[in-house]
Amino acid sequence: MNNPTPLFRVLAIFALTALTACTSHPPGEREERQSAITAGKPYEQPADKRDIPPLPDHPTPDDLLRYALLTNADVERQYWQWRAAIEQIPIDGTQPTGLALTLSTTLNNGAFALDRTIVMAANDPMTDIAFPAKLSTAARRSLENARAAGLRFRKAQFELRRKVLTAYDDYALTAELIRLGEKNIQLLQITATTTESLNRSGLSAQQDVLKSHNELDLAGNDLGHLRSQLPIHRAALNALLNRPPDAVIAIPDSLPPNRPVANSDQEILDLAAKQNPELLSLSDEIRAKHEDIHLAKLQYYPDFDLAASTDLQGITQTLLGEFTIPIVRYEALRAAVAQAEANLRATEATRRQTSSDLTAQLIDDIATLRDADRQLDLLEQTILPRAAEIVTLSRTAYQTGSSSLLDFLDAQRSLIDLQRLTATLQIARDKRLAEIESIDARNLEAPNAQQALMRYPRLVSSIPPSYQKRRR
Secondary structure (H helix, E strand, C coil): CCCCHHHHHHHHHHHHHHCCCCEECCCCCCHHHHHHHHHHHHCCCCHHCCCCCCCCCCHHHHHHHHHHHHHHHHHHHHHHHHHHHHHHHHHCCEEECCEEEEEEECCCEEEECCEEEEEEEECCCCEEEEEEHHHHHHHHHHHHHHHHHHHHHHHHHHHHHHHHHHHHHHHHHHHHHHHHHHHHHHHHHHHHHHHHHHCCCCCHHHHHHHHHHHHHHHHHHHHHHHHHHHHHHHHHHHHHCCCCCCCCCCCCCCCCCCCCCCCCHHHHHHHHHHCHHHHHHHHHHHHHHHHHHHHHHHHHHCCCEEEEEEEECCCCEEEEEEEEECCCHHHHHHHHHHHHHHHHHHHHHHHHHHHHHHHHHHHHHCCCCCCCCHHHHHHHHHHHHHHHHHHHHHHHHHCCCCHHHHHHHHHHHHHHHHHHHHHHHHHHHHHHHHHHHHHHHCCCCCCCCCCCCCHHHHCCCCCCHHHHHHHC
């Protein structure tokens, strides 16, 4: 058998290499994939087979947040969308064609000969070999989209934190208002009994009796309404934790403590501009749109086909090359470039508007939080102590006979009303702070959750340094 010429061997090897070793892996793909794998440790097993630490009998907001981060289905959905986006990188970076092997022979009187039998290796005739730069550009675009998907997963975690804290706040506030309502009813019952006694002795009018009973009935109605809200708030919390709506969550004994805000207003705004996951994901999408434009322009470059054939005796070899020049597709290619540029402009506008909206929301949240702090300081430092002193003085006056029981009870009820106002303000402040922290991407970890989360350290880790380095 004759050996093929060295030139043919080189060209044949080149043709086969172009068909088989044709996946572009952009820098950063491996790190992104590893980050996703590490963050997805809690999701390795199916949901019904995972070993999730149970909630304690009296869970704190930290406990609920830890549990929700491991079980919430919306967060898990965002994670798998991230993984799917990563797998798009090798899909877009791989040659779309395949290797076609053809064997042909010529029969002579029912027989064939090696010198009339041809073996040909070529790319799939239905799909051209893409210009290599197209593959690398498409892979870079997919990497940026995958990074954006990873940040949307991060955003989902912060949004879940906000929802869990808000739902717990509603649950705790309702419980606190019920406790204050029960105290109020006790006072109203005493008031109604006292008014009836005064009426029998001629010291009170009948309308005072009716009024006291109306107030008692209305307070009882309000208390019943508050009690009816507890199952609703519990169901909302359980939904975030992916548990049955009637699963037991102990009623909080008190309101969650106020969390301090160490940052100034400007520092909060700066943090949001630097590390808000939504803005960062839009920045990644903008980079992907730039790659889209580059890829659209690369479509002007021709694709090609390669084929190499030889007879089985090695006498005759053939190398075939073919270029596909997109001359007749000029208008479509020009439109594709214009479309990619328009998509870029749209994404840039979306990011600008999102930044403006988030800034406005932050300013609203900060102003509300600062005003709540001011009111809470006034109530806790001045008004509540003063109201408590009024109750003490009214009790003393009643005991010495210089004041009526009704005056003393009115002072007690005024104190309860102020306590209601304080509780409502405190929860409103906590909700605004949770919203601020979800926007500026802070405190995803529950304050005391680090030890319990050692199994899944990256699930609540900060934005990877590779993201921050890439954005400088």
